[in-house]
Amino acid sequence: MSAWAEDFGSTAVQSVTKLAETVSATNKRVNGESEKSIYNTAGLYSTALARSENNTTLAKTERRDALVTGALVTLEKDMEILDNIAGKRPQLGPLEFVLLSLSVAATTLSPLTLPYAITEVLAPSAAAFVASIGIGAEYVGRVAVADSKEIAATAIRAAAEAEGALAAAERAKAIVPLCVGVGATAASLSLLAPVIIELLQINNNLQLVTELYLLCPLLSILSAALASLALQETMSYSSKAISIGQRRFAKSGLVGRTWLSATEQIERSSKRSTDRWKSFSFAVLPAPIIAAVVPGTLPTKTIIATALAACQSAYFLAQAEATLARATDAVALKARSAAVCDTYANQGTRSAAILPFTSALASLCAAATAAIVELPMVHTALPIFQSLVIAVFPTCGGLLAAAASVSKARCEVDAAAANQAALTLALQYENTSEGDDDPVLRPWRGVFDLIVSTVGGFGGGVQNPISKG
Numbered sequence: 446m447s448a449w450a451e452d453f454g455s456t457a458v459q460s461v462t463k464l465a466e467t468v469s470a471t472n473k474r475v476n477g478e479s480e481k482s483i484y485n486t487a488g489l490y491s492t493a494l495a496r497s498e499n500n501t502t503l504a505k506t507e508r509r510d511a512l513v514t515g516a517l518v519t520l521e522k523d524m525e526i527l528d529n530i531a532g533k534r535p536q537l538g539p540l541e542f543v544l545l546s547l548s549v550a551a552t553t554l555s556p557l558t559l560p561y562a563i564t565e566v567l568a569p570s571a572a573a574f575v576a577s578i579g580i581g582a583e584y585v586g587r588v589a590v591a592d593s594k595e596i597a598a599t600a601i602r603a604a605a606e607a608e609g610a611l612a613a614a615e616r617a618k619a620i621v622p623l624c625v626g627v628g629a630t631a632a633s634l635s636l637l638a639p640v641i642i643e644l645l646q647i648n649n650n651l652q653l654v655t656e657l658y659l660l661c662p663l664l665s666i667l668s669a670a671l672a673s674l675a676l677q678e679t680m681s682y683s684s685k686a687i688s689i690g691q692r693r694f695a696k697s698g699l700v701g702r703t704w705l706s707a708t709e710q711i712e713r714s715s716k717r718s719t720d721r722w723k724s725f726s727f728a729v730l731p732a733p734i735i736a737a738v739v740p741g742t743l744p745t746k747t748i749i750a751t752a753l754a755a756c757q758s759a760y761f762l763a764q765a766e767a768t769l770a771r772a773t774d775a776v777a778l779k780a781r782s783a784a785v786c787d788t789y790a791n792q793g794t795r796s797a798a799i800l801p802f803t804s805a806l807a808s809l810c811a812a813a814t815a816a817i818v819e820l821p822m823v824h825t826a827l828p829i830f831q832s833l834v835i836a837v838f839p840t841c842g843g844l845l846a847a848a849a850s851v852s853k854a855r856c857e858v859d860a861a862a863a864n865q866a867a868l869t870l871a872l873q874y875e876n877t878s879e880g881d882d883d884p885v886l887r888p889w890r891g892v893f894d895l896i897v898s899t900v901g902g903f904g905g906g907v908q909n910p911i912s913k914g
Contacts, residue, residue: 793859
């Protein structure tokens with residue numbers, strides 16, 4: 446009985462163990478499939494999310510590209526406005542029109558009214574005169590293009606000089622952030638100086654303690670002085686970058702208002718040197734003077750002097766950045782004006798490209814007329830037939846001269862546009878002499894307009910362009 450019970454118990458235990466193993470395996474399989482399903486769902490969601498982000502990025506890129514393409518097309522149309530206006534009406538002057546008409550009429554009527562011997566001389570002469578009008582249009586157009594290219598080269602050279610002065614200003618300003626960092630470090634060390642002295646237990650060494658206390662103010666004040674000198678150098682180069690090309694492209698009357706004699710130039714140079722030393726004194730003296738006046742112990746005075754000198758360095762950095770921002774904007778305006786000038790000059794070059802071809806065709810018409818009048822079949826033909834045949838090439842030459850006059854007018858218009866674009870290099874100079882606001886960036890106004898644009902963007906309003914003046 447006991448043996449059977451033991452066998453039955455062991456069999457039951459084995460059955461329960463197998464059942465447990467089966468249930469466990471089933472649970473693992475179910476859990477695995479569930480986790481796999483979850484992982485697959487998460488993977489699909491991640492893939493869909495990535496595709497959505499890619500589609501959004503692609504849509505933004507396409508919209509941006511469309512805006513840029515539209516802007517370029519608009520710019521191209523704007524550049525062709527002047528040429529289209531010049532080409533909408535004939536550009537022949539009254540005298541040129543009368544001379545061309547008389548030449549063609551003389552060629553047409555001479556076989557009908559004059560002996561053929563005179564026609565043999567008159568027709569080629571009239572055709573050559575018609576061709577000369579077209580060649581004259583080519584000359585005027587090519588001269589206008591040459592003038593515009595020379596003006597554009599001068600404008601580009603002025604913009605390049607301004608870029609060089611701006612680079613010098615950037616180089617002079619590069620030391621100012623380092624001075625600010627040294628001043629801030631010195632200010633932090635001045636706060637830690639008492640703690641360092643206490644940790645080193647050198648309170649009894651009065652000379653060493655004094656030197657440690659004075660080290661931080663000395664570094665900070667020297668950094669402020671160096672930042673002041675760098676600021677003066679930056680302002681000098683920035684002023685040069687802003688002024689390059691102004692007198693060069695300004696009108697004579699405006700330049701005469703600000704003309705300086707040799708003695709006045711010497712006085713201005715001396716004043717600049719004096720202002721530089723004044724700025725250096727202002728950077729060195731205030732911090733120690735204020736620290737000496739403020740009551741307190743030596744550590745307190747050194748902290749005050751170091752902090753004031755660090756503030757001076759930061760102020761000089763802000764002033765240098767503002768000056769450099771204005772110079773950068775001015776140089777960008779000069780570069781843009783030079784680019785517009787060069788663009789119109791190139792537009793004139795495009796318009797003048799056809800002029801040599803029209804002149805060659807007009808010369809061909811003159812030569813063909815001289816050849817036709819010598820043909821035997823024309824000698825023996827009826828006068829009406831002679832008139833029709835001989836008048837063909839002079840008439841074509843007149844049309845070519847009219848077409849050349851249109852191209853010449855386009856060249857002249859583009860040259861005038863290039864000239865006006867170059868004169869914008871002196872726009873700031875002109876407005877300053879008249880007391881108006883100049884178009885060069887004013888940093889405080891620019892920052893204010895950026896803040897207004899940002900607030901308007903958050904409010905859903907239309908962002909206005911940043912005002913420069």
